Amino acid sequence: MAKPAKSHPYADPQAFDRLMLLIATLVNYPGVGYRENERAEISESGNHHNALEALKRQLRELAAAVGFQLPEGYPATPTLRRDLEKLRDYYILDRRMYRWGYYLGTGVMNQDELKVAFNALESQAIYQGDPRIRQIYYQLRKRLRGFEFNEVQTSAVRREKDYPKQDFFYPVRQHLNRAINYTDPQEMMEKGEFRNTLFHQIDKVEGAILAGQAIEISRSCDFYGSQKVGLLVIWPLQLIYYDIAWYLLYESCSNGCLAIARVNRFSNYCQILTPGGRGIEAQKQSLKRAYRLLKNGWGFKLGELEEQQLELRGELEFVKVKVRFFPPVSSFIEEGELRHPHQKIRHGPKDNQTGKPQYVDYCLELPPRSLDEFSIWVQRYGDRAQVLSPPQLVEKHRQAALNLVDRYAQGKANN
Numbered sequence: 001m002a003k004p005a006k007s008h009p010y011a012d013p014q015a016f017d018r019l020m021l022l023i024a025t026l027v028n029y030p031g032v033g034y035r036e037n038e039r040a041e042i043s044e045s046g047n048h049h050n051a052l053e054a055l056k057r058q059l060r061e062l063a064a065a066v067g068f069q070l071p072e073g074y075p076a077t078p079t080l081r082r083d084l085e086k087l088r089d090y091y092i093l094d095r096r097m098y099r100w101g102y103y104l105g106t107g108v109m110n111q112d113e114l115k116v117a118f119n120a121l122e123s124q125a126i127y128q129g130d131p132r133i134r135q136i137y138y139q140l141r142k143r144l145r146g147f148e149f150n151e152v153q154t155s156a157v158r159r160e161k162d163y164p165k166q167d168f169f170y171p172v173r174q175h176l177n178r179a180i181n182y183t184d185p186q187e188m189m190e191k192g193e194f195r196n197t198l199f200h201q202i203d204k205v206e207g208a209i210l211a212g213q214a215i216e217i218s219r220s221c222d223f224y225g226s227q228k229v230g231l232l233v234i235w236p237l238q239l240i241y242y243d244i245a246w247y248l249l250y251e252s253c254s255n256g257c258l259a260i261a262r263v264n265r266f267s268n269y270c271q272i273l274t275p276g277g278r279g280i281e282a283q284k285q286s287l288k289r290a291y292r293l294l295k296n297g298w299g300f301k302l303g304e305l306e307e308q309q310l311e312l313r314g315e316l317e318f319v320k321v322k323v324r325f326f327p328p329v330s331s332f333i334e335e336g337e338l339r340h341p342h343q344k345i346r347h348g349p350k351d352n353q354t355g356k357p358q359y360v361d362y363c364l365e366l367p368p369r370s371l372d373e374f375s376i377w378v379q380r381y382g383d384r385a386q387v388l389s390p391p392q393l394v395e396k397h398r399q400a401a402l403n404l405v406d407r408y409a410q411g412k413a414n415n
Contacts, residue, residue: 009086010086017068018074018075018079018083019083019086021059021062021063021068022055022059022080022083022084022087023087023092023104024062024066025055025058025059025062026093026102026103026104027104028062029058029062030101030102030103030104030107030143031100031101031102031103031139031142031143032054032055032058032101032102032103033051033052033054033055033058033098033101033102034051034099034100034101034142034143051098051099051101051102052077052080052081053077055080055102056075056077056080059075059080060074084102092104096146097146098146099145099146100142100143100144100145100146101142101143103143115168115172116173118140118144118168119171119172119173119174120173120175121133121136121137121140122137122171122174123174123175123176124137124175124241125137125138127175127176127177127178127179128175128177128178128179128183128241128246129178129179129181129182129183129184129187129246130183130184130241130246131183131184131185131186131187131199131202132202132203132206134184134186141169144168144169177241177243177244178244179241179244179245179246180244180245181195181197181245181264182195182197182199182264183199183246183263183264184199185199185200195264196220196267196268197220197263197264197265197266197267197268198217198248198263198264198266198267198268198269198270199246199263199264200268201217201268201269201270202239202263204270204272205217205236205239205248205270206239208236208270208272208277209236209237209238209239209283210280211277212235212277212278212279212280212282212283213235213272213273213274213275213276213277213278214233214234214235214253214272214273214274214278215233215234215235215236215270215271215272215273216231216232216233216234216269216270216271216273217231217232217234217266217267217269217270217271218230218231218232218266218267218269219232219261219265219266219267220265220266220267221265222265223265232250232252233252233253233254233273234250234251234252234253235250235251235252235253235278235282235283235286236248236249236250237249237250237251237258237283237286237287237290238287238290239263240260242300245262245263245264246262246263246264247260247261247262247263247300248260248261248262248263248266249287249290251286251290252305255305256305257304257305257308258286258289258290258293258302258308259302260290260300260301260302289308289312290302292311292312293308293311293312293367295341296311296318296342296366296367296370297366297367297369297370297373298340298366298370298373298374298377299370299373299374299376299377300373301369301370301372301373302369303367303368303369304369307367307368307369311367316367318365318366318367319365319366319367319368319371319390320363320365320389320390321363321364321365321366321371321374321387321389321390321393322361322362322363322387322388322389323361323362323378323385323386323387323388324348324359324360324361324362324385324386324387324388325359325360325361325362325381325384325385325386326358326359326384326385326386327351327354327356327358327359327384328384329381329384329385330356330357330359330360330384331356333345333360333362334360340364342364342365343362343363343364344362344363344364345360345361345362345363346360346361346363347360347361348360348361361388371393375393375396375397378397379397379400
């Protein structure tokens with residue numbers, strides 16, 4: 001005798017569409033239903049926060065956008081709650097509370113990858129002061145409040161006693177390079193420390209980068225004595241964080257010269273000049289040229305247009321640089337195996353007592369534009385570094401040492 005067919009709860013087309021729309025909503029709007037203020041249990045209207053109502057509204061908006069005409073008030077809250085339970089039954093949702101918004105698993109990342117990515121995001125938000133990343137970081141931190149992080153296991157059988165629960169928010173990896181200027185307009189407002197810089201226009205700059213739009217910005221100060229202040233018309237190429245600050249890599253619209261400058265040295269002004277943009281491929285080609293210059297050089301000074309053109313064509317004569325480093329600094333120089341792609345490290349004779357080289361010679365070829373920044377790097381090692389070539393760099397460091405001796409002598413006399 002044939003068994004009677006059982007009616008599936010989602011056999012009805014409308015019920016099936018509702019379930020698919022619910023899944024689509026969770027996929028496309030991760031965190032839907034979370035509270036903006038986690039301390040605010042009661043809204044201004046006096047009603048308790050209802051994540052299901054927020055989820056329902058988003059579901060209906062998505063349905064309308066993709067062409068599904070749902071009846072007024074549909075789906076009912078109890079129906080939506082049953083659908084969520086069905087997703088739990090199939091392990092699409094976890095069996096836990098979603099007070100901080102609904103989302104599916106960890107999205108495109110597994111747990112271990114999410115942990116590493118979150119640590120990097122935290123560093124950029126807190127220490128590098130990226131305002132947009134900071135907003136995203138705090139939003140994700142809210143959504144992940146209920147997330148139970150366990151290390152990814154290679155074994156097919158996972159034993160809870162061997163792999164206890166861990167604190168997801170513990171910063172296993174951290175980047176402590178810290179911005180020395182205000183970068184977040186919200187932070188400036190909260191602290192009453194307004195700074196009239198390009199950081200107030202950073203969203204517009206990012207949009208122009210992706211669209212390949214020409215923009216007009218204004219440099220407010222120049223600490224290098226070249227008098228390069230006032231309006232600039234540029235193609236912005238990339239925002240770079242390095243060491244203590246954010247920089248803007250850009251290409252001049254007038255002659256194609258590439259340059260890098262501190263973001264905080266531009267004023268609070270940004271005007272889009274070409275809404276249509278020149279396309280992302282043109283942006284990529286310019287970015288590629290800039291990184292060729294960065295790879296050849298030392299630091300962020302990219303030089304003038306004529307020098308750049310010669311260098312990119314392979315016609316520029318580089319300068320052979322040689323610096324001798326003495327212990328204990330020489331050990332740190334040896335350690336930097338990848339400090340520059342074209343470097344060579346040569347060892348001096350061994351010291352009979354320590355068995356280590358008496359010195360190491362650091363050799364490489366640099367474009368002339370990079371000698372100043374290279375000199376600054378050498379100076380940090382004080383009397384443990386001696387420039388051997390080129391002659392003009394030797395004289396520069398010799399004179400700097402004499403000037404320093406005079407300064408200390410004058411200081412002693414004045415005291």
